Amino acid sequence: MLNERSLTVSQDCAECPIRHRAVCARCESDELERLEEIKYYRKFEAGQTVIWSGDRMDFVGSVVSGIATLTQTMEDGRTQMVGLLLPSDFVGRPGRASAAYDVVATTDLVMCCFRKSPFEEMMRQTPHIAQRLLEMTLDELDAAREWMLVLGRKTAREKIASLLSIIARRDASINMRTATGTLVFDLPLTREAMADYLGLTLETVSRQISALKKDGVIELEGKRHVTIPDMARLLDEAGDDSDGGMFA
């Protein structure tokens, strides 16, 4: 269960699926060449822990494919997800010695890693990397603040609707479709992971999903395959301004 298989997969940055969104997005070709020298790929299986909170962090990296979660756990076992890491998202904090959160692979996961000190050195020499990392960090901070509103002030039903709309939106964005009208996607999270995301119990998550289904806000095939017949309706249930969400 805990055998950490780490395979090396050589690959060209120019062909990388996250080339234009990751921390390297602004790099010129000569900068990419230098990154290629220090990068290496690691694979993790669904359910595997990538990093334990408190461990020494000797690498940073980007999610290439798959999904990972960032979670905090209290001594008594209560856990709260504090980040949902999708392809192109950055893991780790330059300048910090040990990990502040658990990172767990939710699906099979491929990461593009850099040993920490060469990456930090590269950051000092390459403003493009630091610039992009700042931009990404500001985006994450905005997302975290949006999430704080969800956690602090929304009802269970609104929380579920919010999470579904976030997933629907990013799914549309990855597949280059518009996030309006009818949308279809697979939930990448278990009920328990959704509960940890939203500060609920898994039973409440299940009940609210059933309620949204009964009310026709969503349709389900199996447990994970979701159809949103009317995105505006879902956004309304989430308590958001239904401005359509003009984000990248």
Next chain:
Amino acid sequence: MLNERSLTVSQDCAECPIRHRAVCARCESDELERLEEIKYYRKFEAGQTVIWSGDRMDFVGSVVSGIATLTQTMEDGRTQMVGLLLPSDFVGRPGRASAAYDVVATTDLVMCCFRKSPFEEMMRQTPHIAQRLLEMTLDELDAAREWMLVLGRKTAREKIASLLSIIARRDASINMRTATGTLVFDLPLTREAMADYLGLTLETVSRQISALKKDGVIELEGKRHVTIPDMARLLDEAGDDSDGGMFA
């Protein structure tokens, strides 16, 4: 009530109380000189709104003295605080046209402002500023994630204890004392602001403060003056590992 009085207070960066912590912390003296050319001070009275969410942001800046809050509001009036801005904290996002949150002065407030485009230009030319801003943004992201655990998983009593310990700690840090043993400080927030911070109602905040007082975890003189006889006890009530909090 809404007369926005903005006074200009000329002042020397070298003497600035937030010189070593703000976005300019890493700047050399020649860089400071250039910043001095584009900076200006603005004062706000307690209660005044500094920026309305959605407004065009034509400046960014640092809190010099006083306290401000960052809040989000839903259409029906529910509000969630998403940031507590203390001296040296940065306001505004380079590269963004309009404000995403309301910024409100909780106490009388002095800000050191920069018009946005000159500041953005300066950021491009001055890696020290971008570096420092990245560092500060990463710190804020960590704080937001800690806050998410509080919002999502802690009980009302733990939430209050968490907030009190955060304020106690930063107060000790500003006054250069250790955050252990007995601590004394004034609450900079009303019960309602605390409720907005913690995702509670102001009644629940009041009840839990009374309960902590009854149990001897805190002592009160008036409504705002707090004594913590035993910081470790408070941290325990907050549900945190009582590791003493080794932060700057």
Next chain:
DNA sequence: CGTGATTTTGAAGTCTTTCAACACGCGTGG
């Protein structure tokens, strides 16, 4: 087709909110 993980559903219990009334502190003005 059985086994374990995941999910759903029910019933009771708990915590927080809601609604309401009252107390306190403070500045204004009679």
Next chain:
DNA sequence: CCACGCGTGTTGAAAGACTTCAAAATCACG
């Protein structure tokens, strides 16, 4: 000097939302 009004804070009682505990249903998979 004291009454009044207003913002802020406290407290009580009832209602409500979510959790907890328990059991059954469904799904994935060998």
